[in-house]
Amino acid sequence: MLEVILCSLITILPDYLFRKYRQGKTWGKEITFFTMWYELRWGISACAILSISLVTLIFYYHPSTTNAAPLFRTVSIMPEKSGRVQHVFVENHQKIKAGTAIFSMYDESQLAAIEQAEANVKQVEAEFSTAYAQLAVAISNVEKANSAYMRSKNEYDRKKKLSLKGNNIISESEVQKMADTLAMNEAGLSISLANQASAQGIIENILPAKKASAIEVLESAIVDEAKRTVYAHIDGELQQFALQPGDFVNPMIRSAGMIVPSSGEASGREAVQAGFNQLAANVIEVGTFAEITCLSKPFTIIPMKVDSVQSVIATGQVRTNETLLDVQERARPGTLTVRLVPLYEGGLDGVIPGTKCVANAYSYHHELLASGTLSTSNTIYLHMVDAVGVVHAIILRMQALLLPVKVLVFSGH
Known part of the structure; x- marks a missing residue:
């Protein structure tokens, strides 16, 4: 008009x-x-x-769109395992911080697993005492066997020396009998040393590994028990949270509620996503200036700039399945998705995430015109293009003025 x-x-x-x-x-x-x-x-x-x-x-x-909104994401509250709610620590619509306990679940089998793991650790510690006692016995047996071996060796050496002097002082059979006794005592000493090494190996290798394994099982059981308490991992506000003690929560069926982030890119308080006509693909680029007006903050024009431009059109995505794709089913053209950020800090203050917005983008050729590389006709044309952007800016301000009237009066609200 x-x-x-x-x-x-x-x-x-x-x-x-x-x-x-x-x-x-x-x-x-x-x-x-x-x-x-x-x-x-x-x-x-x-x-x-x-x-x-x-x-x-x-x-x-200078493209315009009514498909603009500060989009936000939600984080579902889900336990890693299903269970029955024992305690609820927060309420719906409550603002929480990261690390806040939300609810806990009760599981007798998990408590039994922790008790069993603790008993296994104590059993291994008791086995240490038994192993030390067995080592002491093995050491004593080694000393006893060594003493017997040394006595038999000395006796064998003495009788062997006497037999070599002749005169039938020591018979040959007695010397052979003593040699057999020496061999038996030597074998007994080897057995005692092997028993000592075995007892020492049990203390130094087998029992520590067994204890480490028992402790690991205990820690794993404790970690699994800790998973029964669900904590918040981001700052935000609880929504659709209506758990009560006794409710059964299963992550495969439904979530316990959701958290709406209160800060960060996912909160919808730092940027606005807009969908422009595909014809604007050659006009809109990173750094292009824009303006928006939103229903939740009427009569206000917020200066923005393009932060990123999606490199694909969403309606063109294809997922492989057993049905052949008919392009006719994609007849509705998609939009060019653009992310707009405030030109000034705090520009989106007072704008509710998810609100409906109207956005204008403006072509800007000042740097190209200042370069002096254009012909006279192109210079005049681009000056005219930049100048008519004022008309679109005026239209956006008229829309900002009439938007509440349109919604409240002519839409039947």
Whole structure:
């Protein structure tokens, strides 16, 4: 409408003035409501052509969309395992911090597993005492066997020496008998040393490994028990949280509620996502200036800039399945997804995440014009393109003024 009014000032109005002052035709006589379509045909035709061209120029180089909103994500509250709720530590709509306990679940089998693991650790510790006692016995047996071996060896050496002197002082059979006794005592000493090494190995290797394994099982049981208490991992506000002690929670069926982040990119308080027409793909780029107005903050224009542009159109995504894709099913064109951030700090203060917004993006060719590399015609054209952005800015401000009226009066609310 504004474009038509502006165009009529340089088309219809001059045509009317020419008819009046040069041809002497006055309103109400020669020019009436029924004849003006013929008398002012040149001005009306030029106005229509110029209005269509201006609207096309404005909406191409300065795209607008009503598909804009500060989107936010939610974090579902789910335990790792199912169980029955024992304690609830928070309430719905409560603001919580990361690390806050939300609820705990009771599980007798898990408590029994912890008790069993603790008993296994104590059993291994008791085995240490037994092993030390066995080692002491093995050491004593080694000393006893060594003493017997040394006595038999000394006796064998003595009798062997006497037998070598001759004169039948010691018979050969007695010497052989002593040699057999020495061999038996030596074997007994080897057995005692092996028993000592075995007892020492049990203390130094087997029991420590067994104790470490028992402790690991205990720690794992304690960790599993700790998972029965669900904690918040982000700062936010609880929503749709209605758990009561005795409720059964299963992560495969439903969540216990959700947390809406209160800060960060996921909170919807730092950026606005907008979907522009695909024709704007060659116009909108990172750094492009924009403006928005939102229902939750009426009569306010918020300056923004483009932070990122999605490199694909969402409607073109394909997921492999057993059905062949028919492109006709994707007949509805998707939008170019753009992320807008406030131009100034705190620009989105007072804007509720998820609210409906209207966004305008503005082409900006100042740097290109200042480079001096353009021809005269291109320079004039780009100056005109940047100038008509004011018209779109005026339209956005009119929308900001009329948006509450449109919602409250004409939408039936």
